[in-house]
Amino acid sequence: MTSELAERQRALELLRTAFPDYRIVFSKGRWAAVSAGSPPAVWFAETPSSLCGQLFQAQLRNGGTVGPFGGSGS
Template sequence: MTSELAERERALELLRTAFPDYRIVFSKGRWAAVSAGSPPGVWFAETPGSLCGQLFQAQLRSGGTIVPFGR
C-alpha cells in the first residue's frame, strides 16, 4: 500500500516534469501552480488531477508545449 505522502510526492514529481514552466506546490491541503510572467498566472486545486487539467488547458490556450510524462 502506498502512503498518502508518497503519492503526493509522486504527483508533485509528475506535475513538475510535465509542466516545467510552472512552480507547483502542495500546502495546507491544496495544490497550487504559478506561472512566470507579468502578472503571473495562478491556479488552485483540491487534487493533483484537477491542477493537471487546469495547467493543460492553460498550455493549450497559451500555445505552450506539454512535456510527456514517460520516463
C-alpha cells in the same frame, strides 16, 4: 500500499516534469501552480488531477507544450 505522502510526492514530481514552466506546490491540503509572467497567473486545486487539467488547458490556450508524464523511470 503507497502512503499518502509518497503518492503526493510522486504527483508533484509528475506535474513538475509535465509542466516545467510552472512552480507547483502542495500546502495546507491544496495544490497550487504559478506561471512565470508579468503578472503571473495562479491556479488552485483540491486534487493533482484537477490542477493537471487546469494547466493543460492553460497550455492549450497559450500555445505551450506539455512534457512527458512518465518521468525517467517509465
